[in-house]
Amino acid sequence: MRTMMCSRLDEEQSGHRTHPHLLLSTIFFFFSPDGHLFQVEYAQEAVKKGSTAVGIRGKDIVVLGVEKKSVAKLQEERTVRKICALDEHVCMAFAGLTADARIVINRARVECQSHRLTVEDPVTVEYITRYIATLKQRYTQSNGRRPFGISALIVGFDYDGTPRLYQTDPSGTYHAWKANAIGRSAKTVREFLEKNYTEEAIAGDNEAIKLAIKALLEVVQSGGKNIELAVIRRNQPLKILESKEIETLVTEIEKEKEEEAEKKKQKKST
Amino acid sequence: MLLVHHTFSKMALASVLSGDSADFSFDSSQSFAFGGGPGPSGLGLEGTPGDSLSFSVKNPLCVGDDDGVERKIEFLHGTTTLAFKFQHGVIVAVDSRATAGSYIASQTVKKVIEINPYLLGTMAGGAADCSFWERLLARQCRIYELRNKERISVAAASKLLANMVYQYKGMGLSMGTMVCGWDKRGPGLYYVDSEGNRVCGDLFAVGSGSMYAYGVMDSGVRHDLTVEEACELGRRAIYQATYRDAYSGGQVNLYHVHSEGWTRISQDDVLVLHHQYKDQA
Secondary structure, eight states: OHHHHHHHHHHHHHHSOOOTTOGGGGGGGSOOTTSOOHHHHHHHHHHHHSOOEEEEEOSSEEEEEEEOOOOOTTSOGGGOOOEEEEETTEEEEEEEOHHHHHHHHHHHHHHHHHHHHHHSSOOOHHHHHHHHHHHHHHTTSSTTOOOOOEEEEEEEEOTTSOEEEEEEOTTSOEEEOSEEEESTTHHHHHHHHHHHOOTTTTSSHHHHHHHHHHHHHTTOTTGGGGEEEEEEETTSOOEEOOHHHHHHHHHHHHHHHHHHHHHHHHHHHO | OHHHHHHHHHHHHHHHHHHHSOOOOOOTTOOSOOSOOSSOGGGTOOOOGGGGSOTTSOOTTSOOOTTSOOOOOOBOOSOOEEEEEETTEEEEEEOOOEEETTEEEESOOOOEEEEETTEEEEOOBBHHHHHHHHHHHHHHHHHHHHHHSSOOOHHHHHHHHHHHHHTTTTTTOOBEEEEEEEETTEEEEEEEETTSOEEEOSEEEESTTHHHHHHHHHHHOOTTOOHHHHHHHHHHHHHHHHHHOTTOOSEEEEEEEETTEEEEEEEEEHHHHHHHHHHHO
């Protein structure tokens, strides 16, 4: 193993300048003895440290919600954007390393336009997800590069009006979901969604948005101020909800919760 | 990388043609591409001077053939091909004559290339260029279909072809083709040529006999034709072109592209059609 690593290192050095003492940089394109790709798994750990993002696929709407990390006093809030449009009808949210995400988003945006140029059609959500996943996979099998440390939730509407939600992870796999969460406490949020994602819960646009907010409230501290929400409605561009709208919805949700609690109390007493 | 590919395609052409083409011994003063470049001048395209030159001009990129005999490649500028859209899809009609100068090389050339069950391409210009690039296009279309789990659109297929040949612009490719099909947007018809043109339209005729075909088509084409009327119009247009243009003739091959794909409607010898029309009049 050691001699193999040294010879790889020589390759690297002749190819491009790397620190001569960083032998670890050569480990990732080997499998471990029990079949793991450690760098990919470490990347997934990095994702778990990122702030939570949740995606919900409704009937006529797709919703993305992210936990907004609290900004420093002097920092401009608007420069921290975790939800990005890839094209008019597709957008994504990510969890993990912001800088990695920026690269992936840039490449995806260029690909969306290239597709429009060569095929004269906007991308389908599946196509751009596949492109991003292929990009990520390439970096898990590349000389001298580490995988991207992000998971992405990609939402949008296809040409024929079908809403879609896909999730990618650092290994380069992608799956379609009805609702999903990534990042810190993703498991809690996903369990909440599994319990509460019903046909009625997503019957209307507002209901779907409220479901996203409810899911995030499970894990986000101090309520609506730390939530950023974006929606795409069929044939409409991405809309990022203002904090006022979110506050209104949060208040509604809290009222509904109280009403639910009241009802339960009454049931118990009768 | 581009040069290698080009040489490869030249070699491929040589091997494809050496079996089929007869050995034409011409003197170099003979020019092949008489009477019109691959593009209909109705679109405001001039055939470049290169199109009507004798193809015995040595291409500097092409190594001479091994056996020393210079094989003249047949070019189908002498041809008539047409296609038009109507309510039930696209009608594609072509003649089947190949000429080399005033010598009729073949009366039974297949000038419609079946790219896949729902896409057709017509052939005008260099036979080898057309069939090679359109077969390459078929491969790309199939890969697209497998990757994206849906049929490629006519716009995308024609775009792929146009982009492929544009890389060889100025290197002597000669191809004027119409890509016809039916996709989710309905009937599709694009004219693509080796100059890099790619035009969407409802009606095209390509080749030396295109002017005669336009005359007949323009006087009879309507959006609400029935399938039989449209077929007859296409057939008549090609026949009239073969009647007046010396470089078109043979048989009229007729295809209809509809929502389920394309169907080969008929193949009629123009002499038979001549008598048929004479009796009708």
